[in-house]
Amino acid sequence: MKDSCCEIDDNACCDSKVSEDTAICKECGSKWKPVNRITLKSLVKEPTLEAIGNPDGFYFCETPDCGVVYFNNEQQVYLHKDDVKARVGIKETENPVPVCYCFGWTQEKIFEQIKQSGFSTAVREIGAKVKAGECTCDIKNPSGRCCIGNVNKVVKRGKELYRVS
Numbered sequence: 001m002k003d004s005c006c007e008i009d010d011n012a013c014c015d016s017k018v019s020e021d022t023a024i025c026k027e028c029g030s031k032w033k034p035v036n037r038i039t040l041k042s043l044v045k046e047p048t049l050e051a052i053g054n055p056d057g058f059y060f061c062e063t064p065d066c067g068v069v070y071f072n073n074e075q076q077v078y079l080h081k082d083d084v085k086a087r088v089g090i091k092e093t094e095n096p097v098p099v100c101y102c103f104g105w106t107q108e109k110i111f112e113q114i115k116q117s118g119f120s121t122a123v124r125e126i127g128a129k130v131k132a133g134e135c136t137c138d139i140k141n142p143s144g145r146c147c148i149g150n151v152n153k154v155v156k157r158g159k160e161l162y163r164v165s
């Protein structure tokens with residue numbers, strides 16, 4: 001049994017030494033975190049995956065307006081939205097914008113709840129399922145990590161949008 005994906009410390013993935021440049025997306029110039037091979041193998045389209053050969057040492061670019069999703073500077077491979085099976089929520093502006101991949105929460109669903117009732121049950125519901133060990137972020141979420149941080153941001157944005165505090 002593996003630990004819940006949400007209990008992984010943000011720095012736990014980075015204990016192997018990486019040079020600064022390895023983690024920098026050359027298309028947007030930002031530094032990002034590594035993704036596990038299991039995430040790549042689950043979410044990259046098969047022909048692309050076959051062309052890559054080695055799914056190790058990739059990073060996930062989170063810049064909203066950067067078209068890169070995964071990159072590997074050592075192999076000099078850059079994968080874009082077209083290479084990935086799932087919609088990458090943080091890079092989408094049109095519906096549906098997925099937020100939680102394990103339990104199907106989208107930005108619209110969260111915004112709609114806030115519009116209707118002034119609050120969203122997303123964090124509570126996702127949190128409960130995570131605690132029950134039902135999440136599989138490593139194979140469903142393009143970031144390979146737990147969505148809760150992102151869900152919180154979307155809830156905050158929704159509340160600003162509909163002016164509820």
Ligand SMILES: [Zn+2]
Pocket residue numbers: 025026027028029030061062063066067068
């Ligand atoms: Zn980028």
